[in-house]
Amino acid sequence: MQLETSNNTWIILYQVYCIQWQTSSRPSIAEMYLDEEEDADVNPLGHFWIEGDSLAPPCQAELDVVNGILDLAEPYITAESTLYDLGCGDGRICTEASRRFKCKSIGCEIEPHLIERFRNNVHRLDLADKVKVVQGDLLELELDQIGVIVVYLLPESVEMIRSKLIGALERGSVLIFNTWGLKGIQYKTKATCGFADNCNLFLYDASCLI
C-alpha cells in the first residue's frame, strides 16, 4: 500500500512534534524540583558543611516554603522589579519568582555544584533573559536594584550584611527573611508556612526603620 502525504501534512506533523518536544523538555517547576527532592544527591555536600565554612549551610527551602515566600513578596513585586536571593542554593526562589511574576531575579551562590544546578534549571526553564546567576560571595554583591531581597542565612551572617540590607530598605526595597530576621528591628509582617506551619518568614520595609 502506498501512502500519499501532502507537504501540508508534513508541516503539521512537524509542528506537533516541535510542540511536544518543547513541552516535554520544559517541565513545570514543581515537577522539576519534586524530582530533585527525591534525589539523594540534591545537597551532596550538605552533611559535610561545618560552621564557619560559609554564611549558611547548603540546604534548600522546600517548595511550599518557596511558595510562602513568593506569596508574601507578591504585593511588592511587579514585572519591573528585581528579586534577589542572597545565597540562593539551586536558585529555585529566583526561577519561580521570574516564572510567576515575570520579574527579573538575581541569585548569588558560592557553592559550585549548586550554581551548576541553578544554571541548568534557568536553561531548562528558558528564563535566561530574566534570571541572573551570580557565582561568588554574597558579601561582594551590590544590591542596587529595587525590589524584594530574600535572605535565609545564619543570624551572625545576617549581621555581617546588616548595613547593606538597611541601605536597601532605605532605598525602597523589601526584605523577606526565612527563620532569622533583623535583630532589634520590628518586622512589618510575619507569616508561617511549610510542613505543619513550622517555618517563620519575616518581612521588613522602610516603615520598619522609623
Ligand SMILES: C[S@@+](CC[C@H](N)C(=O)[O-])C[C@H]1O[C@@H](n2cnc3c(N)ncnc32)[C@H](O)[C@@H]1O
Ligand atoms: C540556607 S541556604 C538557602 C538557600 C536558598 N536561599 C533557599 O532558601 O532555598 C543558604 C545558602 O547560602 C549559600 N552561601 C553561604 N555563604 C555564602 C556566601 N558567602 N556567598 C554566597 N552564597 C553563600 C549556601 O551555600 C547555601 O546555598
